[in-house]
Amino acid sequence: MASSSSGLTFKLHPLVILNISDHYTRVKSQLHPPPSAHGATNGVDPSPSPPADPPRVYGCVIGVQRGRTVEVFNSFELLYDPATHSLDRAFLDKKQELYKKVFPNFYVLGWYSTGSDAEESDMHIHKALMDINESPVYVLLNPSINHAQKDLPVTIYESELHVIDGIPQLIFVHASYTIETVEAERISVDHVAHLKPSDGGTAATQLAAHLTGIHSAIKMLNSRVRVLHHYLLAMQKGEIPCENSLLRQVSSLLRRLPAIESGKFQDDFLMEYNDTLLITYLAMLTNCSSTMNELIDKFNTAYDRHSRRGGRTPFV
Amino acid sequence: MDIEQKQVELIDYFVKQASSLNGPALSPLIAEATSNPSLFAFSEILSVPNVLELEGTEYSVYLDVLRLFAHGTWSDYKSNAGQLPQLVPDQVLKLKQLTVLTLAETNKVIPYNQLMLELDVLNVRELEDFLINECMYAGIVRGKLDQLRRCFEVQFAAGRDLRPGQLGNMIKTLSDWLTTSDNLLHSIQEKIKWADTMSEMDKKHRKDVEERVEEVKKSLSLKKLHPVSRLTLTSEGMRKSTLNLAE
Numbered sequence: 001m002a003s004s005s006s007g008l009t010f011k012l013h014p015l016v017i018l019n020i021s022d023h024y025t026r027v028k029s030q031l032h033p034p035p036s037a038h039g040a041t042n043g044v045d046p047s048p049s050p051p052a053d054p055p056r057v058y059g060c061v062i063g064v065q066r067g068r069t070v071e072v073f074n075s076f077e078l079l080y081d082p083a084t085h086s087l088d089r090a091f092l093d094k095k096q097e098l099y100k101k102v103f104p105n106f107y108v109l110g111w112y113s114t115g116s117d118a119e120e121s122d123m124h125i126h127k128a129l130m131d132i133n134e135s136p137v138y139v140l141l142n143p144s145i146n147h148a149q150k151d152l153p154v155t156i157y158e159s160e161l162h163v164i165d166g167i168p169q170l171i172f173v174h175a176s177y178t179i180e181t182v183e184a185e186r187i188s189v190d191h192v193a194h195l196k197p198s199d200g201g202t203a204a205t206q207l208a209a210h211l212t213g214i215h216s217a218i219k220m221l222n223s224r225v226r227v228l229h230h231y232l233l234a235m236q237k238g239e240i241p242c243e244n245s246l247l248r249q250v251s252s253l254l255r256r257l258p259a260i261e262s263g264k265f266q267d268d269f270l271m272e273y274n275d276t277l278l279i280t281y282l283a284m285l286t287n288c289s290s291t292m293n294e295l296i297d298k299f300n301t302a303y304d305r306h307s308r309r310g311g312r313t314p315f316v
Numbered sequence: 317m318d319i320e321q322k323q324v325e326l327i328d329y330f331v332k333q334a335s336s337l338n339g340p341a342l343s344p345l346i347a348e349a350t351s352n353p354s355l356f357a358f359s360e361i362l363s364v365p366n367v368l369e370l371e372g373t374e375y376s377v378y379l380d381v382l383r384l385f386a387h388g389t390w391s392d393y394k395s396n397a398g399q400l401p402q403l404v405p406d407q408v409l410k411l412k413q414l415t416v417l418t419l420a421e422t423n424k425v426i427p428y429n430q431l432m433l434e435l436d437v438l439n440v441r442e443l444e445d446f447l448i449n450e451c452m453y454a455g456i457v458r459g460k461l462d463q464l465r466r467c468f469e470v471q472f473a474a475g476r477d478l479r480p481g482q483l484g485n486m487i488k489t490l491s492d493w494l495t496t497s498d499n500l501l502h503s504i505q506e507k508i509k510w511a512d513t514m515s516e517m518d519k520k521h522r523k524d525v526e527e528r529v530e531e532v533k534k535s536l537s538l539k540k541l542h543p544v545s546r547l548t549l550t551s552e553g554m555r556k557s558t559l560n561l562a563e
Binding site: 188203204205207208214215218219220221222225226229230233235236244245247248249250251252254256257262267282 | 320323325327357360361392420421425453471473474475476477478482483486487489490491493497498500504505507508511512514515518525528533
């Protein structure tokens, strides 16, 4: 696919990505309920293996277009009618009207779907939307998890009129985009990123998850500082002309270190550390004393029967 | 960082002016640059060749003034006051602001006494007014004023122009920072491994205890047919299983 030449810059909000992935997850889990939903009559009844291709979900993206910048803020879902290969038009219009009342500035900018690549059938839907927006955007999310891939599996396509074999045709072309966040979005994305596995209840897995988060954050900081270091080294050797403004910023940054060395910090930190240790100790003591209590009860029950036969054994 | 952005246009303007003027005309330009309320960076102007030519001529005092503003403090000015031209109040204010920046370079917590000494201010009220109005509202410094302990905690201070030797120090600091964060990453990984190992051990121990309880239960149910020795076995069995649990 060629890359877009229309010169529009696209800004994508993380809310859209979360919406699409949520929609897809919901549809997928509703089609293939997890094994725990099955009765225990046959013991563990594994669900039928899901068909090879998970369902595609469709929806509309809305946002604002200011000049050459297209900013995609929100999205909503649409029903796809596989019989007629078209989207539910009445529903789209109704939804659009509702959204217009709440967000008067937002227009329908395009549509989204899931899958690994743009297909030919998508072009029909694209053309259908062209009467709302002359050049809709197509946001494609790839739901297959690829651990080796570093970027987001989201691609934005635009349609362009190309002449192929003498026939002018609309084809999809890649467009680059940036992620843009508002403060509120950043908080929710942060919250989602810190989700701990709720059934991984052991303390060890939660600790490991937390530490892994810190580890990746420090690694990123490390790589950025390394870049600065190389840059300064090169400047010292004279390979790069001295840029004073940058040097000033770096020197002001370095002066903020060491960030946590002051005496006050040590006091507060040690106090909190001791408090946590004490509480853990107290909890452990309570646990031990309750177990001891149970043990003694059992002992007493055992010896009690013995003592009724004859003689009395001292109680523990 | 926004201070740098605010200054960029000013710096460009002054550099252009400096390259077009020459000799004596540069002195009012230098005076203008040093009194400008938003300009705190002078090394770009210092590197313009026309300015450097002033060295050694009768106007070299202006070059010295520029150098003073780039690297020096208010105390430097006072000790050399004889050789340098008189400064207008705007320049005095700017020099004092730059002095605060230099002080913030060395310590993060600056006692009021030192500030009052360096800035020639006699009481705490004046000092705090100066810090709040001239430094914090200008955005060159961010921090907390601690009146009880009579010190100023600096959280952020804009950078001053670099002396030639400072680049080496900065590189060293950066490499120290990198080593520390590398060590930290390493110890975090070890902690993660430790947490996993401990949970493994705990699971194994739990399994062992369960197995022994099962064994003892089985041996108890087998021995139900011998009522006479039952009592001894009961207490023996209970003791064994409870000992295991208490482990």
